[in-house]
Structure formats: structure tokens, C-alpha cells
Amino acid sequence: MNEEILKRIGKDFATINLNPGRKVYGEKLNKKGSKECRLWDPYRSKLSAALRNGLKEFPFKKDSKVLYLGAGNGTTVSHISDMCTDGMIFGVEFSPRAMTDFYQMALTRKNVAPILESANHTDAYKDIIPEKVDIIYEDVAQKAQVDILKKNADAFLKKGGYVFLMIKARSIDVTRSPQKIFNEVANHMYTHFKVIERIDLEPYEKDHMCLVGKYEL
Amino acid sequence: MSNELIVLREKCLVRTKKNLKEALGIPDRRIAQTVSAIGELEEALCACSERLKDWYSLYYPEAATRIKKQEAFARIVSDKKLRSEFTDITQDSIGADLAPNDIHHIRAFAKSLALLYSEKGQLEEYLEKLMKKDFKNLYAVAGAPVGAKLIAHCGDAARLANLPSSTIQVLGAEKALFRHMKTGAKPPKYGIILSHNLLQNAKHDERGKVARAIASVISIAVKVDVFSQEDNTEFLTKKLENKLKVIERRRLKKRGLEPGKEKGRSKHTDFKSPKKGGKK
Ligand SMILES: C[S@@+](CC[C@H](N)C(=O)[O-])C[C@H]1O[C@@H](n2cnc3c(N)ncnc32)[C@H](O)[C@@H]1O
Numbered sequence: 434m435n436e437e438i439l440k441r442i443g444k445d446f447a448t449i450n451l452n453p454g455r456k457v458y459g460e461k462l463n464k465k466g467s468k469e470c471r472l473w474d475p476y477r478s479k480l481s482a483a484l485r486n487g488l489k490e491f492p493f494k495k496d497s498k499v500l501y502l503g504a505g506n507g508t509t510v511s512h513i514s515d516m517c518t519d520g521m522i523f524g525v526e527f528s529p530r531a532m533t534d535f536y537q538m539a540l541t542r543k544n545v546a547p548i549l550e551s552a553n554h555t556d557a558y559k560d561i562i563p564e565k566v567d568i569i570y571e572d573v574a575q576k577a578q579v580d581i582l583k584k585n586a587d588a589f590l591k592k593g594g595y596v597f598l599m600i601k602a603r604s605i606d607v608t609r610s611p612q613k614i615f616n617e618v619a620n621h622m623y624t625h626f627k628v629i630e631r632i633d634l635e636p637y638e639k640d641h642m643c644l645v646g647k648y649e650l
Numbered sequence: 651m652s653n654e655l656i657v658l659r660e661k662c663l664v665r666t667k668k669n670l671k672e673a674l675g676i677p678d679r680r681i682a683q684t685v686s687a688i689g690e691l692e693e694a695l696c697a698c699s700e701r702l703k704d705w706y707s708l709y710y711p712e713a714a715t716r717i718k719k720q721e722a723f724a725r726i727v728s729d730k731k732l733r734s735e736f737t738d739i740t741q742d743s744i745g746a747d748l749a750p751n752d753i754h755h756i757r758a759f760a761k762s763l764a765l766l767y768s769e770k771g772q773l774e775e776y777l778e779k780l781m782k783k784d785f786k787n788l789y790a791v792a793g794a795p796v797g798a799k800l801i802a803h804c805g806d807a808a809r810l811a812n813l814p815s816s817t818i819q820v821l822g823a824e825k826a827l828f829r830h831m832k833t834g835a836k837p838p839k840y841g842i843i844l845s846h847n848l849l850q851n852a853k854h855d856e857r858g859k860v861a862r863a864i865a866s867v868i869s870i871a872v873k874v875d876v877f878s879q880e881d882n883t884e885f886l887t888k889k890l891e892n893k894l895k896v897i898e899r900r901r902l903k904k905r906g907l908e909p910g911k912e913k914g915r916s917k918h919t920d921f922k923s924p925k926k927g928g929k930k
Contacts, residue, residue, distance in 0.1 A: 498655070521655040523662065528805070529673040536666060544651065546662035549669045561661045563654065608831045 438495060438516040439484075440465055446473045446484045448515035452541055457511040471515060475637045478509040479572060479599045482637035490630045490645045492595045496520045498566040500589055502552040502581065503573035506534035507545070513570070514542045523562045527551040552581050555588045565591040572599040579621045586625055586648050594648045596626055602640040611640040622646055677784045682802035684777045685795060691770045698763055699724060705756050709745045710736075721767045727760035787871035790883035791864070791890055792846060799842045800868070811876040819843065819865035843868070848894065856901060863893040 440447045442463055447470035454469070456462065461472040473481040484491075493499075496519040504510050504524030513522050524539070525548045526532050532549050539545040550557040552573060566589050571582050582598055590596070600618050602611035619628050626646030634641040673679075699720035706723075707714040710733055717723040731753070733741055774794075781789040781797055785807060788797040803821050804810040810818070820827055822841030830837040840861040843849060852860040867890040874882050 519651050521651070521659060523658075529670060529679075532666065532670055533674070536663075536670060539663065543659075544655075546659040547666045548662050549666045549673065561658055561665060563658065607828050 435491065435494070438493065438518075439491065440470050442470060442472065444485070446475075446481055447471060448473060448512045451515050451518065451544075455541070457538060458506075458508045471512065473512050478512060479634055479638060479641065479643060480509050480512070480570075480597070482634045482641075483632045483643040485637065486632050486634065488630065488632050488643065488645070490595070492568060493517060494520070494567075497568055498563055499523070499568045499570060500562060500566045500585060501525065502569065502571040502585060504531070504535050504547070505572070506531050507538045509570075509572070510535070510545060511538060511542070514545050517544060520544060520567075521546055521563075523548060523558075523566070525550055525552045525558065552585065553577070555584055559588065562589060565589060566594065567591060568595045568597065570597040574599075574601045574604040576605055578605075579618055582622075583625045590648045592648060596644075596646045596648060598622070598644040598646070599634075600642045600644060601638075602642075611642075615642045615644075618642075619644060676806065677780055678801050678806040678808075681777065681780050681785075681798045682805070684773055684780065685798035685802050688770060688773050688777065688795075689799075691766060691773070695720070695763060695766055695770065698759075698766075702727065702756070702760055702763060705759070707745065709733075709748045709753060709756065710739075710743055711745050712739050712743055721764075724760045724763040724767060728757050728764050731757075785872070785875045787874045787880075787882055787886055788868065791867045791871045791886050792843070796843055796846050797868075797872075799845075800872075803842060807872060807876050811872045813869070815862075815866040815869035818869050819861050848890075853901070856897060859897050860894065863890065863897065867893065 438448065440449065442465060447463060447465070450462065450469045450471045454462075456471070458474075458477060460474055460477075463470045463472060473484070475482040475485045480488075493513060493516050495517060497517040498520050499513055499517060499522045501510055501513070501522055501524045504526040507524065510522055510524050521544050523546045524535060526535055527550060529549065532547060536547045539547040546561075548558050548561065552571070569582065569585055569590050571578060571585075573581065575581070578598065578600065582596060586594070586596060598618075600615060602614045605614050605618070615631070619631065622628050622644065625648065627649050628644055628646050630643075630645040632643040632645075634643060702724060703714045703720075706727055713726075713733075713736055714723070716739055717726060730736060733739075733743060777798055778789075778794045781794045785797060785801070788800075788807075792800065800810055800818065800821060801807050804813070813821075820838050820841045821843075823838035824841075826835075826838035829835045839858040840849060843861060843864055846864055848864060849857060849860055867886055870889075871882070871886050874880055874886075
């Protein structure tokens with residue numbers, strides 16, 4: 434864990450507020466030394482939930498370039514933006530409603546770039562993101578999520594880059610056991626990624642899993 | 651931060667702003683918001699009208715019992731000051747003789763409800779216009795409320811147009827559908843389309859078939875609206891009529907009856923294009 438960009442306050446994780454005094458989603462602000470921190474709510478952000486449950490792989494650096502698929506209204510993106518101050522987070526989101534929030538947040542953060550497209554259509558944004566990124570984070574709650582991840586990795590992820598996949602069992606199949614689904618998804622990943630960590634997100638999210646993979650072909 | 655990244659972010663902002671403006675401007679979104687607002691007004695008005703009835707019953711329970719229609723009741727209460735203004739209801743009330751100030755507050759509440767009822771009516775007219783203008787085929791076979799709810803459920807009409815008709819049939823009944831998939835309970839026969847006039851009028855044991863017929867024609871209609879924008883309303887209405895006639899003929903045959911020999915009129919065959927508001 435990189436103490437410089439990721440802080441602990443009690444059992445909470447927190448990031449250093451890029452815009453001191455300003456909240457993004459109603460999170461608590463907290464002074465730590467001379468810096469103002471934003472507490473990272475594990476019930477609102479799956480990456481925080483994964484950290485709470487012991488996530489070890491944490492490749493986010495000050496200058497990371499991150500492609501974030503399914504940015505929603507930008508809750509998690511805002512914390513990554515706090516950490517990767519010299520990098521850039523390209524947030525892809527196809528819902529106009531979610532994008533109206535996300536876009537306004539992006540205007541206030543110099544390292545957040547919003548993209549209103551479907552993560553399925555890599556061609557639609559290939560000219561407005563870097564040739565290669567360091568990390569792809571995906572949280573789209575869709576059946577085809579692994580295919581979407583592979584497609585984006587093949588197009589934009591550097592060799593040795595990392596992927597974070599948040600899987601919601603229900604959005605894949607409501608009838609089968611979540612554990613079976615998670616295994617299947619992990620298996621499905623092996624053609625492209627070495628799965629290096631699996632974190633269950635209980636009790637913060639029900640039947641959700643965080644998979645971390647390394648892009649090694 | 652590298653210059654390249656700054657330039658890319660600038661491009662993202664410019665393009666997304668343009669795309670967002672465009673996406674927010676499509677009529678589908680106004681339709682979805684309008685039909686949802688109508689639904690929420692309906693719910694609120696129903697709860698508040700019940701309240702008004704109970705409240706007014708402290709003063710004049712005989713009037714509250716007599717006037718059954720909620721909207722009419724709200725208007726009457728807001729218009730009339732005293733019991734004596736009700737000409738055809740007993741003046742010898744069992745209600746309490748409340749002070750003018752007490753009655754004033756009940757009437758003010760009723761006035762607000764009456765206003766909301768008017769607003770709901772205006773929104774219903776507005777919805778009709780929106781649907782007729784951009785989704786005339788869907789409007790012709792589904793009516794404004796059902797067509798709009800289907801669009802709202804999917805977010806936009808393009809997504810609705812990409813769904814198979816079997817899915818359209820049960821849109822809005824996801825809970826029942828999941829229960830069916832999980833536990834093997836009976837699958838739902840209809841979702842949003844249940845409030846379609848033809849389904850409301852259908853015989854109970856025919857509803858599954860009628861729902862399938864409606865959904866299949868809706869599925870064609872919305873495709874026409876989205877992909878070609880032609881006016882096929884006549885053809886589609888005929889098609890739906892014919893499907894329903896076939897269902898009706900089969901039903902009669904099964905029961906050993908000749909078409910037209912059954913007592914009373916068949917509701918299936920007097921299909922007109924759905925009326926304003928539709929039935930809930
Ligand atoms: C669970 S939410 C994301 C929440 C967000 N990751 C956070 O933690 O703050 C999933 C989002 O993915 C979006 N989404 C789903 N499929 C998508 C696709 N194919 N392309 C882009 N966005 C998609 C949805 O609109 C929704 O906003």
C-alpha cells in the first residue's frame with residue numbers, strides 16, 4: 434500500500450482531497466496533518482470495499498493512466514483522481530443521466546476526462562485516450578463484461594498492466610450460485626489475464642467479487 | 651502531467667459536452683420524464699385524496715360518502731365554504747361543527763389537490779402530443795401511457811426497438827420473471843402492457859395470448875418509429891385487430907360456438923385506437 438496516496442484513518446481508507454473543502458458525494462472530510470482527506474465509503478465504492486476486505490494488489494501511482502469503464506456518477510473515479518494527481522482517469526459511461534453528474538465533477542478535476550460512449554465501442558474513443566494505459570477498471574454490471582474488458586485491454590492496456598473487474602453475480606445469471614459464476618468469470622479471464630487476486634465484497638455489497646488481473650500475453 | 655494528457659482531456663470534454671447535449675435533447679427523455687411524473691402524481695394524489703376524505707369527514711361525513719370521485723371531491727371541497735352550499739345532501743349532519751379556521755385549512759389542502767389534478771390532466775395531453783409526434787406507430791398500437799412507460803423502462807426507444815417481442819411482453823414484471831427463473835414459479839404473462847385497453851378488456855384466460863399479440867405488434871411498431879419513421883399506423887392497427895380476431899375465433903371454436911353466435915358482444919373485435927389516458 435502506497436502511504437503517500439492512500440491513507441488510513443482508523444479502519445477507514447481515505448484519499449487526499451484534490452479540491453480541499455469540496456465534497457463529491459457527501460463523504461466525510463477529515464484533516465490529517467496538513468492535508469485534508471476524503472473518507473472512502475466502502476458502501477458507496479467497491480474499490481474501497483475491496484481495500485477493507487484486504488486487497489493487496491494496489492498498482493495506482495501518482496502518474497497512473499487509468500481507463501475506467503462504467504464511471505457512473507463518478508464516486509470511485511473521484512478517489513482515484515485524488516490518488517493519481519499527475520496521471521489521468523478516462524471515464525467511459527454511456528448513461529446520459531449519470532454523465533450529467535460525472536461531467537460536472539470532471540470539470541473541477543484536472544485529471545478526469547469524461548467519455549459518453551458504450552465501453553463496447555472501443556473505436557468510438559480510441560482517438561481521445563492515450564495509446565496505452567496502465568490500469569483498466571471495469572464496473573459495468575453487464576453480462577458481457579469480460580468480453581468488454583478483453584476488448585479494451587487488447588486495444589489500450591500496456592503489457593504488464595493491471596485490470597480490476599467488479600462482478601455482480603446477479604447481472605450475469607440470477608438462477609445460479611454466485612460462487613459458480615465467479616469461478617466461471619475467473620476462468621474466462623485466463624485467456625488474457627493472470628488473475629492475481631480475488632476479493633469478496635461482503636458485507637458491503639451482496640454477491641459481488643473484485644478480480645484483479647495482470648495483462649501478460 | 652504531460653501535455654498529451656491535457657490535450658486529450660480537453661478533447662474528451664469538448665466531445666462529451668456535444669454528445670451529452672444531443673443525448674439529453676432526444677424526445678424519448680421528455681416522454682420518460684413526463685410519464686413518470688404522471689405516475690408519481692397519481693400515487694401522491696391517491697394518498698392525499700384519501701386523507702382529504704378522512705379529514706373532511708370530521709366536518710361533513712355525508713358529503714365525503716356521497717361524492718365518490720376523488721378529483722370531483724377535491725374540487726367541490728375547495729369551492730364550497732359551508733354545508734348549506736351543498737343542496738342535495740342532508741344538512742342535518744353528524745359531523746362536528748368546526749370553526750371557520752379549521753375548515754379553511756381543509757379547503758386549502760383540497761385546493762392544492764385540485765391544482766395537481768389539473769396539472770396531471772395537462773401532462774397527459776402533453777404526453778399524447780409527444781408520442782404522436784415522434785412515435786406515431788407505437789402510439790397507435792399501444793396508446794400514450796403504455797408506449798411511454800415502455801420507452802421509459804428502457805431509457806430510450808432505440809433500446810426498446812432492439813428487444814424481442816417476448817421481452818417486451820413482460821417488461822416491468824422483472825420480479826416475477828426472476829422468481830420464475832429462480833424457483834420455477836409460473837412465468838409472468840405481462841408487465842407494463844397489462845394496462846393496455848385491449849388487455850384490460852380481454853377475457854381472463856385469454857390474457858396470455860392477447861398479451862403476446864399486443865407485444866408482437868408493439869415490437870414492430872417501435873422498430874418502424876426508430877428505424878424508418880414511416881407512418882404504418884393503419885397497417886399495424888389492422889394487424890393487431892386481425893390477431894385478436896384469430897384469438898377470438900379459436901376461443902369460440904374451442905367452446906363449440908360459431909363466431910357471432912355468442913351472447914353479447916365480443917370485446918376483442920371492437921378495437922379502436924386506444925383512448926386518451928388509457929385505463930389503469
Ligand atoms: C455499478 S455502476 C458504476 C458505479 C461506479 N463504478 C462507482 O463505483 O462509482 C455501473 C455503471 O456502468 C454503466 N454501464 C453499463 N454498461 C455500460 C457500457 N457498456 N458502457 C458504458 N457504461 C456502462 C451504467 O450506466 C452504470 O452507470
